[in-house]
Amino acid sequence: MSPELVMPSIEILGLEKTYQVGFWRRRPKQALRPLHLQVEDGEIFGFLGPNGAGKTTTLKLLMGLIFPTSGSARILGREWTDPGVKAQIGFLPEQPYFYDYLTAQELLEYYGQLSGVPGKQRRHRIGQVLHQVGLRDVQGLQLRKFSKGMLQRVGIGQAILHDPKLVFFDEPMSGLDPMGRREVRDLMEQLKHEGKTVFFSTHILSDAEALCDRVAIIHKGEVLRVGAVDDLTSSVRGKVEVIWQGTQIPASIKALGAECHVTAEMVRAILDEKQQDAAIDALRRDRLRLISVTPVRTSLETYFVEKLRHAETSAGSIAGGV
Amino acid sequence: MKTSIPHIASNTFREAVRDRVLYNLIAFALLLSGAAILVGQISIEIEKLVVINLGLTAVSLFGVVIAIFIGIGLVSKEIEKRTLYTVLSRPVRRWEFIIGKFFGLAGTLTVNTFFMAIGVFAALFYVSHRFVRADALIFVALYFIILEFLIVCSLSLLFSSFSSPLLSAVFAFSLFVIGSFSDDLRNFAGMAHGVSRWLATGAAYLVPNFSAFNVITSIAHEQPVAGQLILQNTLYALFYAAMVLSGAVLIFEHRDLK
Ligand SMILES: Nc1ncnc2c1ncn2[C@@H]1O[C@H](COP(=O)(O)OP(=O)(O)O)[C@@H](O)[C@H]1O
Ligand SMILES: [Mg+2]
Numbered sequence: 001m002s003p004e005l006v007m008p009s010i011e012i013l014g015l016e017k018t019y020q021v022g023f024w025r026r027r028p029k030q031a032l033r034p035l036h037l038q039v040e041d042g043e044i045f046g047f048l049g050p051n052g053a054g055k056t057t058t059l060k061l062l063m064g065l066i067f068p069t070s071g072s073a074r075i076l077g078r079e080w081t082d083p084g085v086k087a088q089i090g091f092l093p094e095q096p097y098f099y100d101y102l103t104a105q106e107l108l109e110y111y112g113q114l115s116g117v118p119g120k121q122r123r124h125r126i127g128q129v130l131h132q133v134g135l136r137d138v139q140g141l142q143l144r145k146f147s148k149g150m151l152q153r154v155g156i157g158q159a160i161l162h163d164p165k166l167v168f169f170d171e172p173m174s175g176l177d178p179m180g181r182r183e184v185r186d187l188m189e190q191l192k193h194e195g196k197t198v199f200f201s202t203h204i205l206s207d208a209e210a211l212c213d214r215v216a217i218i219h220k221g222e223v224l225r226v227g228a229v230d231d232l233t234s235s236v237r238g239k240v241e242v243i244w245q246g247t248q249i250p251a252s253i254k255a256l257g258a259e260c261h262v263t264a265e266m267v268r269a270i271l272d273e274k275q276q277d278a279a280i281d282a283l284r285r286d287r288l289r290l291i292s293v294t295p296v297r298t299s300l301e302t303y304f305v306e307k308l309r310h311a312e313t314s315a316g317s318i319a320g321g322v
Numbered sequence: 323m324k325t326s327i328p329h330i331a332s333n334t335f336r337e338a339v340r341d342r343v344l345y346n347l348i349a350f351a352l353l354l355s356g357a358a359i360l361v362g363q364i365s366i367e368i369e370k371l372v373v374i375n376l377g378l379t380a381v382s383l384f385g386v387v388i389a390i391f392i393g394i395g396l397v398s399k400e401i402e403k404r405t406l407y408t409v410l411s412r413p414v415r416r417w418e419f420i421i422g423k424f425f426g427l428a429g430t431l432t433v434n435t436f437f438m439a440i441g442v443f444a445a446l447f448y449v450s451h452r453f454v455r456a457d458a459l460i461f462v463a464l465y466f467i468i469l470e471f472l473i474v475c476s477l478s479l480l481f482s483s484f485s486s487p488l489l490s491a492v493f494a495f496s497l498f499v500i501g502s503f504s505d506d507l508r509n510f511a512g513m514a515h516g517v518s519r520w521l522a523t524g525a526a527y528l529v530p531n532f533s534a535f536n537v538i539t540s541i542a543h544e545q546p547v548a549g550q551l552i553l554q555n556t557l558y559a560l561f562y563a564a565m566v567l568s569g570a571v572l573i574f575e576h577r578d579l580k
Pocket of ligand 1: 021029
């Protein structure tokens with residue numbers, strides 16, 4: 001494999017941001033603890049956290065819109081401040097707003113120029129993108145007449161206009177109706193399919209769960225966990241659901257601490273993954289017909305809430321211990 | 323080397339046009355034709371004097387007001403509304419943004435001045451029915467006015483890069499007024515003593531020397547303008563604007579966007 005193929009798309013090397021807040025008595029507010037994160041080429045990466053966690057701060061740092069207190073990053077193998085990087089990335093800000101005296105078509109034309117897309121290709125791409133984000137019919141309308149959802153579409157359009165290798169979306173689904181969310185999800189999958197890397201932030205877990213190869217969970221400026229959605233969720237509980245025919249529950253299975261539900265003609269037992277083999281053996285001994293064994297996955301939602309509650313209490317205990 | 327400056331400049335111009343900034347030309351035209359008709363009863367010499375004086379002063383004042391009112395929002399408004407996010411996340415360097423904005427605003431004013439100049443010449447022709455050689459001096463006055471605009475534009479941009487539009491407007495107007503009386507300030511510095519002499523001298527050299535750009539009265543009286551003054555004013559305006567823009571860039575380069 002050539003080294004280029006294994007190069008990560010984003011490497012965040014201890015980026016940290018402390019704001020000075022307060023007008024008269026300035027005091028520091030740490031919005032982002034030193035953040036280390038690596039996003040691989042071609043993945044959809046979810047940056048997950050509640051409001052105020054530091055997601056937007058991270059994205060603004062990466063875009064060079066604000067400056068870090070310390071730390072650095074590499075994007076597409078280059079220093080993140082390298083102007084050459086910017087031609088290859090796309091950015092959708094949170095609740096985007098644009099020059100409202102321009103039409104959608106004009107805005108994309110302008111942004112295409114700024115991104116250095118050559119004239120003929122630009123016109124072609126603008127048509128394509130307007131179609132892709134469903135704004136073909138209103139391309140000649142001034143943006144001041146656009147609704148929030150339409151502006152979000154313009155925002156996505158401008159982010160992918162110059163065919164970037166890597167896109168950053170800040171809360172891409174917010175302000176959209178269910179149809180719109182669905183379309184954005186499809187679009188992100190499409191981008192991945194085209195070999196692009198997608199890094200997006202969200203506080204809506206179901207969006208991340210359905211889409212992401214990996215997620216990072218951020219809370220109060222600190223990344224709590226990074227991993228594949230599957231790993232994160234199944235590792236918490238590690239439970240399996242065993243279903244067999246009949247209404248009989250072998251004593252040995254009860255002894256394993258299984259939680260059993262009996263219905264008309266079958267039994268559902270939830271137990272620890274580690275006990276799975278023992279349970280199957282027990283069923284075999286009693287000649288019961290096994291129907292299925294499936295891992296029970298906690299939804300990301302449950303995981304998230306649990307993780308955050310844990311973070312809260314441990315932070316509390318640290319504060320209490322001082 | 324590819325640069326975004328022309329794109330940013332032309333978008334700035336487009337914004338001004340769409341925000342109906344050029345509508346000021348209507349007010350200007352009304353003012354000028356009203357004046358021309360009003361003074362139409364007096365002798366030709368006085369009429370000319372009035373039209374040139376009033377016309378050029380209006381060109382200058384209208385322009386300064388526009389330069390300040392657009393200029394003060396050029397950076398701060400884009401930060402406030404976050405339109406900058408999707409610009410600066412492209413291969414656009416921050417200094418290019420400032421310089422592009424400057425040229426866009428300067429371009430807007432130049433176009434505006436061009437139309438006003440047509441108005442001034444039309445009014446002049448209306449009252450005197452012909453042009454004479456000395457009328458060419460009006461071009462010099464217009465040139466100085468544009469140089470003055472460059473300085474005002476740069477100052478508005480500077481203030482816009484770190485303060486709110488309201489404060490920027492106050493700063494820019496104050497500087498414009500003080501700069502217009504910079505001659506008096508210098509005279510005062512010459513007469514003062516002690517600390518006030520120091521302060522007045524410092525201020526006199528720091529504020530833009532707009533007095534030197536005002537040749538309206540002398541050309542209305544058909545007094546020629548020295549070639550040296552043209553050169554001097556050109557260099558001064560370019561240097562002053564460049565310095566102020568560098569300051570704006572320096573501030574903006576290190577600024578966190580909201
Ligand atoms: N310009 C700023 N000045 C002071 N504090 C800020 C500023 N921007 C963000 N913060 C604070 O930093 C924290 C993280 O904010 P943000 O990154 O916007 O969170 P998220 O996008 O995850 O909702 C919040 O507590 C927020 O109040
Ligand atoms: Mg946010």
